Amino acid sequence: MFTTLHLAIIAPFFIAIVVPILYKYFPRTHTGWFVLFVPILLFLYFLRFIPETSNGNTYHAVFDWIPSLGIQFTAYVDGLGLLFALLITGIGSLVVLYSIYYLSKEQEALNRFYVFLLMFMGAMLGVVLSDNLLVLYVFWEVTSISSFLLISYWYERDKSRYGAMKSLLITVVGGFAMLVGFILLYQMTGTFSIQTMIQSVDDFTEHALFLPTMLCILLGAFTKSAQFPFHIWLPDAMEAPTPVSAYLHSATMVKAGIYLVARLSPIFAISGEWLWLVAGFGITTLFWGSFNAVRQTDLKGILAFSTVSQLGMILSMLGVGALALHFDGIDNNVYIGATAAALFHLMNHATFKGSLFMMVGIVDHETGTRDIRRLGGLMTIMPITFTIAVIGSFSMAGLPPFNGFLSKEMFFTAMVDVASFQQFNMDTFGVLFPVVAWVASVFTFIYSMMLVFKTFGGKLQLGQLEKKPHEAPFGMLLSPIILISLVIVFGFFPNILAYTVIEPAMASILPSLLRNGEHFLVDIYFWHGWTVELFMTMGVVLIGTVLYLTLRKWKSIYSLFPKHLSFNHLYDTTITRGESLSAKVTGMYMTGSVKHYLIYILTFFSIFLLYVLFSTDAFALNTDHLAPISMYEWLLAIVLALSAIAIMFAKNRLATLIILGVSGYSVALFFVTLRAPDLALTQLVIETVSVVMFLLGFYHLPEIAENFKKARFQVKNFIISFLVGFTVTVIGISASSTRLFESIADFFPKASYDEAGGNNMVNVILVDFRGFDTLFEILVLTIASIGIFVVIKLRLNEKEER
């Protein structure tokens, strides 16, 4: 059944169809205002599910999408899906609002922008609310495609196209691996429904395909969520308009990978490999992203690497959260804190990173640059933007009293707890987790400070800026202000989120821990006492401040990394080499000459058919039922064969025409002797008309036959054509000598008078039994004649005008 829920998921696609029309007919209104109501309505719609899911209920609706293949579009709402749906529609509303002021309706192609944005929104909702893996995959790829289109929105820029291509290649390769993983999952479980798989999870954890499946799916998740070493696409994706960066490349799309990891945790999380892969790649990405963010000079570059690093952090928490599965129940189970932290940070990241992106967009919009070497001193000119930047950055750095502090503390707790786990070598290598986490946090602190003080502190360099900066209009500030208020609200009252959204989402990630009627209890609060985590944060601030102030002295360590060893370099070489190699290979056979292509086709046709014919022993020569040959027919055959062969050597075009006529009329006469009166009549008339046609053609186009005389006998062509002729003969003989099944020929004599009231069976077949054929045939004829009319009458330029 197609329910309201399905409609809610698909709605953005429908609205996307209408957008170009609205854009065209309401040119005075910014198209964004029409689009804005979609995410807002959807957000309100999804809010209504909260009471349901926080009671531990789930909601699902099945719609048979492709029944013949058993593919159902099952919309499934549980805590996790709802959390993401709210994120997508909530941030979506703010981003659309922001974009109305960011993109000018005079200069930008708004219709394209909003079509792609809505397409993305719908696809993303589809990803997080589908229970069927194949449907999920389809939506997943649509998000990749819409991301590609949005990154290349300013397609006249080289860097936009480069970034779009890079993101598409990396995410789609990952997506393809993920599809393989899904199919393997199907092989093991016999279903594409995630929930059904989770119920039967114990049956296949020992399966031989379990590990390869996991690797394939994780590859998809890691590429999408820009995990090390696939993170290289995200900084280049920053060429997109800032609202897109804020929406797709920080708040939602890049979190699809995290969603997938969380969603499939109940299936895979029990294994040690999952733990090490997810947590290991997460923590590496956290470090590498934050480390590289510090060397960036572009504000969006800093935010891109920061996003990479924060995604790694969330993922590492999800990975560590899997440790909880090795204990029974939820009481005294310290490791469930990691999962709660992951979800909490997911929301926090969306709020502070979204506002920071919008802040950067404002700075870019008002000053014309994002380069921190040229910016500075904006504090007094743009006080509101500055406030947004301070709150957002401090939250990102993990300073109280903002929400980032809370999730950072929870993160440290989780990492410290890892070291005490006794399985999977955690007791030896596990100590690396808190260490790396702490080092990465120091770098996070440094780039957060850079973001604020390099932009707003220091001296104003008016000469370096393209415009004279001033505070942004209120509408542009509205969205970041809303987000930044949420940063503060979630900081002081984190439990608004904890009870409504996080607890039900945890139930979806760790369902096996819950006994009947139980639910997770998450309490987030500021003061934990003088714990290790607090000292860690204090250390971060202390060392971070020192390093920030001495930044210039140690920045040279970044040049220690040789450029040709970077992943970007690897990507670029692979692309260029691949392109030149494929160009070479293609150039070998795609010569651009139709003749060569015909030779390939014909040679393949003959050799393949002959091979099949003889390898399956299909060649047959049965002389029992041969029809007799009369004298006339011998004569006709000789005439036809001779005239056909003669045309190969004809050098005079009139002679050619006569030979053509002779062979055509011989065929017509053959139809007479072969008892096909209709064919004979048609062939006779057609031949007459075509000869006239060629005659007229030659008369009016005398030049065209000029090169006729130069034609020489081509041995190579003859060999190929002989091969084709031989194949046809052999097939003809075999076909007429074999009867594999009863012919339907007997049907027509009986049926044509009784059912169609005609005595001429051929005509009855044409107009009645196979009327469709005839209908399309006259359509072809019509198209041919219109085509000829156009080809003759079309005048491409003035020169041809007569």
Next chain:
Amino acid sequence: MEILMSVIAGILFMVGTYLILSKNMIRIVLGTNFISHGAHILILTMAGLKTGAPPLLGLEATNYTDPLPQALILTAIVISFGVTAFFLVLGYRTYKVTGTDNTDGLRGPDSYD
């Protein structure tokens, strides 16, 4: 008879293929014409020849030849006429625009950038 007609179809195909492999556009058009002749005869032959009276119920014979291939061929004859005409005009137009009727001179651009 079937063998003879198969050979005839083969010869027609051979000639048609030879013609469409040549460089001259008129010859290519003629080649398609011959290939369609060959195909018509081949279809007719494969169904079996002279298995009865012409497919007209008015003849009141006990056996009729198979009408289905004849119907198919009738359609094919008319279509091949349209296609031949289209080829002819296309060749003419190509000649007018490019000034050559040698297909070797009509390659696409070497690169698309």
Next chain:
Amino acid sequence: MKLNDIVIQTTTKFVLFIILAFSIFIFFNGHHHPGGGFIGGLMTSAAITLLLLAFDFETVKRILPIDFKILTASGMLIATLTGMGGLVFGGPFLSHTFGYVHLPFFGEVELATALLFDLGVYFVVVGSALTIIEMIGGDQ
């Protein structure tokens, strides 16, 4: 083109109507005897082509002020509409029916909707064949 050949022009004047009449006969005859829309249409086109050869294009245009493209289109329309007829009476697309009518002069006559369809075929064949000939012959 202009062929001032008195023999062919005179012959054409006689033969043209015979061919035309025969083509129409063969068209109506199609359901029971060799013939039908294709053959009838082609024969009509052949007759008009003969006219074109004997006289010139301007003369033919004057005698037959028909746009052959429109003829093609109306043929397509007739054929499709006949097909739709089946839908109206609840059958599948392109299903036909037939019946017998007693006309005072011709006696027992069969009327089949298939004939209407064949008429569409006839128009399309005449229209497109003549468009083709006109285009190839008419372009200077």
